[in-house]
Amino acid sequence: MWCWGLESCSIKETEHQKRHEVGAGTTGRAILQEMVQNEPTSDAHALLNQLVAIRADLADEYAQPHAYPWVIGFSGGKDSTLVLQLVLEMLLELPPSQRTRHVHVLSNDTLVESPIVQAFVDETLERVRLAVKDLKLPVTVAKTQPDLDQTFWVNLLGRGYPAPSRTFRWCTDRMKIRPTTGYLQHLIAEGGKAILLLGVRRAESAARARTVARYDNGERLNNHNDVANCMVYRPIVELTTDDVWTVLMQVRPPWGGTHRKLVTLYRNAGGGECPFVVDQADTPSCGTSSSRFGCWTCTVVEKDKSLEGFIKVGNEHLEPLVDFRDMLQEYSRDRSKRMEERRNGQASAGPFTMAVRRELLGCVRELEREVGFSVITDAEIERIEAIWREDESMLTRRQAKRLLDIVQDT
Numbered sequence: 001m002w003c004w005g006l007e008s009c010s011i012k013e014t015e016h017q018k019r020h021e022v023g024a025g026t027t028g029r030a031i032l033q034e035m036v037q038n039e040p041t042s043d044a045h046a047l048l049n050q051l052v053a054i055r056a057d058l059a060d061e062y063a064q065p066h067a068y069p070w071v072i073g074f075s076g077g078k079d080s081t082l083v084l085q086l087v088l089e090m091l092l093e094l095p096p097s098q099r100t101r102h103v104h105v106l107s108n109d110t111l112v113e114s115p116i117v118q119a120f121v122d123e124t125l126e127r128v129r130l131a132v133k134d135l136k137l138p139v140t141v142a143k144t145q146p147d148l149d150q151t152f153w154v155n156l157l158g159r160g161y162p163a164p165s166r167t168f169r170w171c172t173d174r175m176k177i178r179p180t181t182g183y184l185q186h187l188i189a190e191g192g193k194a195i196l197l198l199g200v201r202r203a204e205s206a207a208r209a210r211t212v213a214r215y216d217n218g219e220r221l222n223n224h225n226d227v228a229n230c231m232v233y234r235p236i237v238e239l240t241t242d243d244v245w246t247v248l249m250q251v252r253p254p255w256g257g258t259h260r261k262l263v264t265l266y267r268n269a270g271g272g273e274c275p276f277v278v279d280q281a282d283t284p285s286c287g288t289s290s291s292r293f294g295c296w297t298c299t300v301v302e303k304d305k306s307l308e309g310f311i312k313v314g315n316e317h318l319e320p321l322v323d324f325r326d327m328l329q330e331y332s333r334d335r336s337k338r339m340e341e342r343r344n345g346q347a348s349a350g351p352f353t354m355a356v357r358r359e360l361l362g363c364v365r366e367l368e369r370e371v372g373f374s375v376i377t378d379a380e381i382e383r384i385e386a387i388w389r390e391d392e393s394m395l396t397r398r399q400a401k402r403l404l405d406i407v408q409d410t
């Protein structure tokens, strides 16, 4: 039975799934072809033809006469999962002698990701890591994270930045774009160029369609907006959301198991995800009401529907995270919690006062006790305390200068 759409699909294990394990021997294409034979609807044929074309396109790009590495931007969501699956299946179909190009599976952890989603992503990455080793594929699985100096807690508790908002979204660049850009630039420095594969689709949203159209040069590869010598390849750009789910629900991944857990995750979280953000043009899609698999601390959205969804289905232990996030939002909007000038000395709502930063760190420690897992690292706390010392001495200097100015004026 073909399943069109997440809501309507019963996600039953099909006979095809029971009989086939995708791996070194059997490819997803073989299963889909068999399904089309059993269920020859025009929709099924159209999707199969699209997948065959995408696979041919991937194989053709992979066979180009250069060695620029491929980097798959992997968020753990449905779209990047499908891209990863298609690439691994394409590699498996090639004789080992032709698997000459190295592929990197790149995931970014902001360190404040939704704990349930991050556990799932880590589990998938580990499965992929083991599978590519067993299958002897030229694939590296990598995970980036923000620099210690730029984590969520170091900026919020250390520098006193208010929680991110639509007007002051300081997080996406520091916690997502810079770490992945650093990884890409390192590869580019070594090999001259890199090709970034993204699971971006025109049908995701009107905003996404506009972004795709703006940077579409009519070629298979487009220049990355911000990273020189990086080309962007969007192999599934024309697939619909139903297409993606159909494939994922009918075909097992080459790293073993099924995609059932992914489907359940989406169902519990209410369907949205924060995509793999690679440049400033993508920033607006991070932390919007349609992006629900983001940081649990995200205050750019009014409500964290994904976390609330996970709590509703039995993860009550995460409730304190929602309360803490709401408190952050309230504190950030309360002028009495903020300094009267910015860090650069300009008169305006500034960072949290030193007392509020200390109070919030205490709340984070209490939160850890309530949820039973670590939320902040010792290295972050050390860095935060160092910034407090610097800020306190800067404030003392500013105050002394003001007093001196007053004395000189009188």
Ligand code: SF4
Pocket: 110, 164, 169, 171, 172, 175, 176, 274, 286, 287, 294, 295, 297, 298, 299, 300, 301
């Ligand atoms: S999910 Fe929210 S907090 Fe996290 S990077 Fe995106 S906008 Fe910032």
